Amino acid sequence: MFDICIVGSGPSAVISAQVFVEKGYKICLLDIGDECKYKIPFKHFNEQLSPEADFFYPPDNNQSSTQSGDAQITKAREHLITHVNSYLQIESSNFAAFQALASGGLSAAWGAACFTYNDTDLDKASIGQLRSHYEAVAKIIGISGPKRSSFCDIQAKQKPANIDHNGQSLLRQCQNTFVLEPSSMALLTEPLNGRTANPYFDMDFYSNFGDSIFRSDCLLKTLALKPNFTHIKPALVTSFEEAHDQVKVKYLDLASSTTGQVVAAQLIICAGAINSYRLVANSLKIFEVPNPILCNPYINIPTIHLPNLGKKGAYYRHSLSQVFGEFHDNSDITLQFYSYRSLLLSRLMAQTPMPAFFARLFWRALSESLVIVGAHFADDGKSPRSIQALQAAQTSLPALKIDFPHPSLSNVFRLIGNLLKLRCVPMGIVKTKMGASIHYAGTIPISYEGQYPIGMDEQGRVHHTKNVYVFDSSGWTYLPSRGLTFTIMANAHRLSEALQRRNS
DSSP, X not given: OEEEEEEOOSHHHHHHHHHHHHTTXXXXXXXXXXXXXXXXXXXXXXXOOSTTOGGGSOOTTOOOOTTSGGGGOXXXXXXXXXXXXXXXXXXXXXXXXXXXXXXXXXXXXOOOBOOOOOHHHHHHTTOXXXXXXXXXXXXXXXXXXXXXXXXXXXXXXXXXXXXXXXXXXXXXXXXXXXXXXXXXXXXXSXXXXXXXXXXXXXXXXXXXXXXXXXXXXXXXXXXXXXXXXXXXXXXXXXXEEEETTEEEEEEEETTTTEEEEEEEEEEEEOSOHHXXXXXXXXXXXXXXXXXXXXXXXXXEEEEEEGGGTTSOOOSSBOSSOOEEEEETTEEEEEEEEEOOHHHHHHHHHXXXXXXHHHHHHHHHHHHTTEEEEEEEEOBOSOSSOEEEEOOOOTTSOOOEEEEOOOOOOOSHHHHHHHHHHTTXXXXXXXXXXXXTTOOEEOSSOBOOTTSSSSOBOTTSBBTTOSSEEEOSGGGOSOBOXXXXXXXXXXXXXXXXXXXXXXXX
């Protein structure tokens, strides 16, 4: 029997496991944990020109589009969505969920952007104060960025990452447009805990050389060395049951197609807002009744940055967000500016009617001035939407039905006008389906008992249970426009420390 069983291996799961392992708890973590099958050479993107380097292309069975978060899936990342269609079914005509069963969960595709929430946003989301927890998590994962920041207000930072030619030009053009600053990211510019600094090879959508970008599996490797930590995979958790101050957690072993069970004093579910809801609904047998869901509306705007048209760009660079931005008078829209050279090329090359080598050279000539602006909008939960579990067979997880019409968005024309002032000429606006932001929350909201079919208290304990907790973003009651992953980790740290104190 374990002290605590944790479901999932994403950001909240590994931070929670870290807290309890350090306190001497006997921990068992269950996940499927698919991993990348490619051996990617340690060299710069521009040197990866061999025809054998097919990891640049979309998967052979790719059905993704710009309407979905799947659009970032390359062959090097196809392990993220292995098994998803088989076990995590969703019925929806207006919600394109991105789900992952890979080692590290959705963090395996995280863009590493780190934001802190202000007190107003924390209060709206029903999250407690996080300042000390932000700092604690930053020391674990490593964050680089400007010390004085409007977007990531912490002290525990490494020096900022190098900004590419587009980022530098944008910062020079920013007067009277947006609040702009270099991005704060979970990307190392200095060694930390056996991980190395980013080599600026522009390969960050295909590899993670030296674990320079924090992914949850970085911490899993450390936890695996601890004698009081057990990791069981490939395990698809299907249900839990409480009896006699114990929680019995049932799972399907995908390697042997047999069922298994783990018994623990307490269960912490960290499967992401969508699949934590799926697991709780199945275990409590709550089907065919709607619960809330939060998701940031998202648009992306491909632009040509005129000052760099036809110019040679920076050779050594990372592939992630170069610059963060918001309006001076409105924080309900948060912008991230990407050059996205390597990821763009994988998409463009696949659709160009010429040999791959020449297609790459053609698009490389134009791509140096391409800037992709990703705009996330806050979600206050007021527009119509719902999530509900459908009745499932006894040994499987239920399908989910999600209805989430796209809410109306404000300030889009103002956004375009300010981009033109930055000399970024939009080539169009890609209005993605709801779900493409990959920012999900609020499926098991913090509430009083009976307010929703499924809810939780402020300590993360699921209503109508005694020892079952959810420590990801499922309990939030508001979703700010700023990226949520760093706050998910900080909140999991807060909730884990609070549970440890109560247990003591």
